[in-house]
Amino acid sequence: MTGTLLLQQVLNGLAIGSVYAIFALGYTLIFSVLRIINFTHGAIFTLGAYAAYALTGSQFGINGLLAGATFPIRLPFVVALIGGSIVAAVCGVVVERLAFRPLRARGADPLLSLVSSLGVAVALVNIAQYLFGAEPYSYPDPLAGYPSAINFGSANQPILVRTVQVVIFVVSMVMLALLTYLMNRTRTGKALRAVAEDLTTSSLLGIDTDRLILLTFVISGFLGGVTGTLIGLSVGIAGPYFGIAFGLKGLAVIVLGGLGDIPGAVVGGLVIGLAESFVPAHYIAYREAVPFALLFVVLLVRPQGLLGRAQVQKV
Amino acid sequence: MATFLATYDFLIVSMVLAAVLALTLYLPLMAGQLSVASPGFYALGGYVAAILSTKVFHPPAGLYPVSLVLVEMAVAAVLSGILGIAVGLPALRLRGIFLALATIAFVQILGVVALNLDVTGGAIGIFGIPQPFSSQMQYMWLALPLLLVSMVFVARLERTRTGRALIALREDEVAAAAMGVSPTYYKVLAFTASAVLAGAVGAVSAHFINTWNSRQGTFDTSVNLMAFVLVGGSRTFVGPVLGGLVLTALPEALRGIAGVGGLPPWFAAFLRDGRLIIFGLLIAIGTVFFPQGLITPDLLRRLGRGRRTPGA
Numbered sequence: 001m002t003g004t005l006l007l008q009q010v011l012n013g014l015a016i017g018s019v020y021a022i023f024a025l026g027y028t029l030i031f032s033v034l035r036i037i038n039f040t041h042g043a044i045f046t047l048g049a050y051a052a053y054a055l056t057g058s059q060f061g062i063n064g065l066l067a068g069a070t071f072p073i074r075l076p077f078v079v080a081l082i083g084g085s086i087v088a089a090v091c092g093v094v095v096e097r098l099a100f101r102p103l104r105a106r107g108a109d110p111l112l113s114l115v116s117s118l119g120v121a122v123a124l125v126n127i128a129q130y131l132f133g134a135e136p137y138s139y140p141d142p143l144a145g146y147p148s149a150i151n152f153g154s155a156n157q158p159i160l161v162r163t164v165q166v167v168i169f170v171v172s173m174v175m176l177a178l179l180t181y182l183m184n185r186t187r188t189g190k191a192l193r194a195v196a197e198d199l200t201t202s203s204l205l206g207i208d209t210d211r212l213i214l215l216t217f218v219i220s221g222f223l224g225g226v227t228g229t230l231i232g233l234s235v236g237i238a239g240p241y242f243g244i245a246f247g248l249k250g251l252a253v254i255v256l257g258g259l260g261d262i263p264g265a266v267v268g269g270l271v272i273g274l275a276e277s278f279v280p281a282h283y284i285a286y287r288e289a290v291p292f293a294l295l296f297v298v299l300l301v302r303p304q305g306l307l308g309r310a311q312v313q314k315v
Numbered sequence: 316m317a318t319f320l321a322t323y324d325f326l327i328v329s330m331v332l333a334a335v336l337a338l339t340l341y342l343p344l345m346a347g348q349l350s351v352a353s354p355g356f357y358a359l360g361g362y363v364a365a366i367l368s369t370k371v372f373h374p375p376a377g378l379y380p381v382s383l384v385l386v387e388m389a390v391a392a393v394l395s396g397i398l399g400i401a402v403g404l405p406a407l408r409l410r411g412i413f414l415a416l417a418t419i420a421f422v423q424i425l426g427v428v429a430l431n432l433d434v435t436g437g438a439i440g441i442f443g444i445p446q447p448f449s450s451q452m453q454y455m456w457l458a459l460p461l462l463l464v465s466m467v468f469v470a471r472l473e474r475t476r477t478g479r480a481l482i483a484l485r486e487d488e489v490a491a492a493a494m495g496v497s498p499t500y501y502k503v504l505a506f507t508a509s510a511v512l513a514g515a516v517g518a519v520s521a522h523f524i525n526t527w528n529s530r531q532g533t534f535d536t537s538v539n540l541m542a543f544v545l546v547g548g549s550r551t552f553v554g555p556v557l558g559g560l561v562l563t564a565l566p567e568a569l570r571g572i573a574g575v576g577g578l579p580p581w582f583a584a585f586l587r588d589g590r591l592i593i594f595g596l597l598i599a600i601g602t603v604f605f606p607q608g609l610i611t612p613d614l615l616r617r618l619g620r621g622r623r624t625p626g627a
Contacts, residue, residue, distance in 0.1 A: 037416075098599060102603045108606055109606075115541055115598065119596065119601070122594060126595060127589075127592055129591075130588055130589050248419060248423060251419065259412075285430070286427060286428075288423075289423065292419075292423040292427075296406075296420045296424065299406075299409055299416065299420075300417075
C-alpha cells in the first residue's frame, strides 16, 4: 500500500469513525447513568433522518400513509439537520417515558429494559414504514455547486476525500466539542457526571435525577438524529430498517470503548472506522462483519473495553 | 374445517416451529442467561439441510424421502452442537448484557459469512429445496413430534437435578457455585442443548419454506424469540410455547379482524399494515406490566388446583 493510499484510507476511516463515535455517545450517555442499553437508538437515528428529509421540503414516496406529502417550507439543509435532530430528541423523551421509566420505578432487572426498548424499537421502525413506506430516499444535495471531492495531497499525488465525508467529519467534531464543553465546563455537566458516578448518592445530595435522566435521553436522541441525517446525506436513507444495522454496529463501538465510558466511545468509533477502511479490497464483502468480530473478541479478552478498568463482581 | 386447514396450513406449521424455537431461547434463560444465539444455529441447520438435499444426496425422482430429512436434522443438530460448545465455552463466561451483546455479534457474523460463501449460494441463497410431502400440512408429521419431544424434554428437565441446577444458577450464581453447582458446565450444557434444537428446527424449516438464504435466522428472529419468551412467560416452558404459537398467529389474526366489516376504514388499514407496530408495543407493554410473562408457574398451579377440586 503506497503512502498516499494509506493516508487516504486513514482519512476515510476517521470520517466514518467520527460518525460512529457521536452515534455511540448516545448509547454511552444513557448507559453511564442508567446501566442499560437503549435499543431504540437505531430507530431514533432512522426517525431523525426521515424528519430531516421532510424538513428539506422533499416529497415522500408512493407507499406510506404520507405518500406524496411535502412539508410546506423548504428549509436549508443545516436547519433541517438541526430540526430533524430535535424531532429525534423528542422521540428520545417518549422512549424514556414509555420503555424505561415504568421499569425503573419498579427497580426491575436491566435485561427487562433491554427487551422493552427492543419492543419500542420495533414499533418505531414500523411506524416509520407505515408513514413513509419502505422505499429509499436521498436528500436534495446541499453540496451541489461544490466540488465532489477535496484533494488533501499534491497535484501529482492526490489524496482525494469526498466533500461529504469532510462535512460529516466537521459536524461530528462540532458535536463532540459541544458535548465535551457541556460535560466538563457547565453545572449541568457536573451534575450529569455525578449522576453517572452514583445515582442514589447524587439524588440524596439534591440533584434532580429524573430531570437529568430525561436530559440524557434528549442529548442521546439529538446525537442519534444528527448521525441519521449525516449517514443519510452520505449514502441515502435505505429504508426504515437502515438504522437497525447501524444501531447494532454502534453496540460494537461502545463495547470496544468500554460501556459507559465517554472518551472510550470516541476511541472505539475511530478504531472501528479505521478497521473498516483497512479491510483489503479482496475481502470487502466481509467488512460488515468486522465490527462484530471486534466486539466478540474484545468481550472475551477485555470485557471492560480498551480504556476501561476491570470491574470486580461484588456479592 | 378442511378449508380452514387448507387456508392456514402454512401458518399452523409456522406456529409449531416458532414454539420450538422459543424453547431454544428459554433453555439458556433457565440458567439466567439471555442468549440470542439460537437464530444463528437455526440458520446453520437450514443451510445444512439445504446443501445436503440439493447438492449431496441424489434422491430418486418423486417425493424426497423423509428418512433423509431425519438424517439432515441429525447432521444439523450435531454440527450446531459442536459449534455451540465452541462458542459457548468462551462466551458463557460473560454475564447479563455482555452475553446478549456477544450473541448478537455471533448472529451478525454468521449472517455476513453466509452472505459471502459460495456453498451457501451468496446473496441469492439456495433455491428449490426438495419437498418430502405433497402438502404443507403434512409437515406437521415432523414439526409436531419435534415440539412434543422438546416440550417433554424441557418439562422433565425442570424436575431433574440438572434443571434444578440451572434454576439455582438463575436465582443466585454465587450461591449455587458455593453449593457445588459448576456454573460453566451447566451454562454450556443449556446453551448447547439450545443450539442442537435450533439446528434441527432449521433443517425442517429449510424444506418447509423451500428456499434458504442469509435473511433467515437474523437479529429479527432474535427479537421475535425474545418476544415469544418474555410475553409468554420466562419461568415455565409453557410460556415460550404459548408465546410462540400465539404471537406467530397474531399478525394473521389482526389481518382477519381487519377483514370483518363495520370497522372504520383507517382502523382496518392500520390493523392490516401496522401489525408490526402492534407487535412491538405488545413486547414493550408485556415486559413493563408482566415482567414474568403472561404464563407464570403460579398461574399454572392455580389452574391445576382448580381442575382437581371444582368449586374450590
